[in-house]
Amino acid sequence: MAVKLGADSLSIPAIIGFITLFGIATRNGILLVAKYQTLTVQGLPLNEVIRKGSADRFNPIIMTALTTALSLVPMILAADHPGNEIQAPMAVVVLGGLITSTMLNVFVIPIVYGWYAKRARKELKS
Numbered sequence: 102m103a104v105k106l107g108a109d110s111l112s113i114p115a116i117i118g119f120i121t122l123f124g125i126a127t128r129n130g131i132l133l134v135a136k137y138q139t140l141t142v143q144g145l146p147l148n149e150v151i152r153k154g155s156a157d158r159f160n161p162i163i164m165t166a167l168t169t170a171l172s173l174v175p176m177i178l179a180a181d182h183p184g185n186e187i188q189a190p191m192a193v194v195v196l197g198g199l200i201t202s203t204m205l206n207v208f209v210i211p212i213v214y215g216w217y218a219k220r221a222r223k224e225l226k227s
Contacts, residue, residue, distance in 0.1 A: 118194030133154065137154040148215075150218075162206050170200075176189055180193075
């Protein structure tokens with residue numbers, strides 16, 4: 102959606118932005134799930150694992166998104182200046198995707214992890 106709003110078409114710089122965004126989002130998700138698994142090994146109940154793990158990883162996820170977003174705003178604002186033909190589409194994609202991926206990491210991953218963990222525990226008991 103950020104490509105449609107900010108850039109006219111999908112270009113090579115926008116694709117590079119998607120690759121960068123994929124790396125950031127994947128790293129945040131992997132670290133969040135790893136935190137859940139660490140807490141699970143400690144023997145905490147599932148609801149406590151999700152609550153404590155999400156609380157522990159919330160600040161790093163938000164800070165990663167915020168610092169990256171703040172560094173991209175000048176590139177987006179200077180999109181019409183000469184020499185920014187490559188930086189601006191990439192920055193638009195990364196900034197738009199950071200908003201979406203941060204919401205995914207904060208809201209969706211804990212829900213999906215809880216669902217799969219409950220399912221896995223039921224299968225282990227059967």
